[in-house]
Amino acid sequence: MSTAKPQAIAGVSAENESIVRIVYPSIAGTAIGQGLGNLMELIPIKVPLFHAKISYLLFGLPCGLAAVAGYFIEKILGVRYVLTNKSVQKWKALGNRKVSEVLLKDVAEVAIAQSSGQVFYRASDIHLQNAAGESIMVLPGVSHAEVFRQTILEASHAQSLTASALETIKARQTA
Numbered sequence: 001m002s003t004a005k006p007q008a009i010a011g012v013s014a015e016n017e018s019i020v021r022i023v024y025p026s027i028a029g030t031a032i033g034q035g036l037g038n039l040m041e042l043i044p045i046k047v048p049l050f051h052a053k054i055s056y057l058l059f060g061l062p063c064g065l066a067a068v069a070g071y072f073i074e075k076i077l078g079v080r081y082v083l084t085n086k087s088v089q090k091w092k093a094l095g096n097r098k099v100s101e102v103l104l105k106d107v108a109e110v111a112i113a114q115s116s117g118q119v120f121y122r123a124s125d126i127h128l129q130n131a132a133g134e135s136i137m138v139l140p141g142v143s144h145a146e147v148f149r150q151t152i153l154e155a156s157h158a159q160s161l162t163a164s165a166l167e168t169i170k171a172r173q174t175a
């Protein structure tokens with residue numbers, strides 16, 4: 001018979017760190033990727049027959065090899081972003097080496113900045129900011145960054161509510 005306390009959400013505990021989401025950045029976070037993205041947006045006129053911009057038709061195939069090479073380089077030498085119930089972390093793409101970490105309790109705002117070279121990829125850079133408005137971590141080249149931003153904000157809010165609830169419970173137990 002188990003004596004463990006039941007959990008509100010199966011597999012998640014306030015004391016343990018649990019992974020919420022893992023995101024691999026696109027090549028839009030690199031200079032080569034942004035250069036290719038700028039090239040693909042160079043001629044914005046659409047060709048009605050193909051429903052594509054002229055620059056896609058002219059540069060798509062020649063740039064494809066460079067884009068594929070950049071993709072594989074990022075998957076081998078790049079990073080991945082890990083959101084947990086306690087922090088946002090950067091890890092090497094391969095292996096188990098953490099590069100950096102920011103605790104969710106230190107994140108006051110999550111801002112998105114998109115450069116012109118990232119428009120083609122529908123990617124942006126995510127800036128985690130502290131209460132003073134200083135950038136404490138940048139996550140370059142996140143595809144559909146608005147979704148990951150919202151997930152970070154929700155995890156941060158949940159973490160603060162959990163911490164507050166745990167303090168209340170602790171105060172009741174000591175009283």
